[in-house]
Amino acid sequence: MKLNQISANDSLTQTVVNAMMSASPVLMDAEFYAISGNAEYARKAATADGGAFRALNSAHPANQIDPEFVLAALKIFGGKVEVDRAHERRGKDIASERARQLLQAAKNYGKNFTDKFFNATVNATDFDGLKALVPNAQKLTPAADGFEVMAGNDNAAKKSQQKFLENLRNVKSMLSGGASALYMNMAVLNRLTAIAADYIQWVKDEFGMMVPYFDGVPVRNAGLNSLGNAILPGTEVCGNSANTSSVFAVAWGEASELSVATSVGVEAKDLGLVGVHYTHSIDFDAVPVLLNAKAVAQLQGIIIA
Secondary structure, eight states: OOHHHHSOOSHHHHHHHHHHHHTOHHHHHOOEEEOOSSEEEEEOOOOOOOOOOOOTTOOOOOOOOOOOEEEEEOEEEEEEEEEETHHHHTTOOHHHHHHHHHHHHHHHHHHHHHHHHHHOOOSSSOOOOHHHHSOGGGEEOSSTTOEEOOOSSSHHHHHHHHHHHHHHHHHHHTSTTOOSEEEEOHHHHHHHHHHOGGGEEEEEOTTSOEEEEETTEEEEEOOBOTTSOBSSOSOEEETTEEEEEEEEEEOBOTTSSEEEEESSSEEEEEEEEETTEEEEEEEEEEEEEEOSGGGEEEEEEEEOO
């Protein structure tokens, strides 16, 4: 289910959820499923193998399977929006000001959740982000010190562009069921759309934004967090280079592939006047759960000069 489907349907919650989703490419794409309690052991993808010839009167070899599980421990994300009651007695329209501030906060929550989704490392309050979840076998590093995707039309530039497109297709092919989305920073996305215009289709999403599709897969700019910092910066280290970035391929699924466990989605509450502040509270139980090791892949070492 999508976040706006699994969350409560009241107008306040849906306003917050839609604002979060509009500011977060991850929340637009992610599939959610509900769990009870603080955590659960979720079943990983089935691993049964087989398919071989056998001799007449001979049995197939034993193929005993034990299910595998992954711990999904919910973490709490959100915050409060507080507007001082003094603004009311000074002639401010408190209702509209609270609504304006809540909408902006929700958009920032969406941006910061995206940042956590990629970059967080598990601790008492945070979950493991995608960078920590991608198995080493699902990391594609075409060049030890990174590879530059050059602009221009000379032979060297064309060769680097072809290598980039080839590796984008390679990282997609590392997902067993095909990719639901590709995530990258704006510099990489701009270079992709510039050199591969013939392979790009533009489609308007539910929020009215034009989204590029590469080989039928939506390509998302991971964007900026609320402080204006790139969520997928071009400062990753690859070998001897410290100016590289990554592309992440993801296959989303509801309680399968890569999914997000939650309790009830986003919970938005109007707490009214608390002390000297009119207060809204937003809480969101969530944890990304990798149920299939081949549902994610990372292309490392991209240099945009």
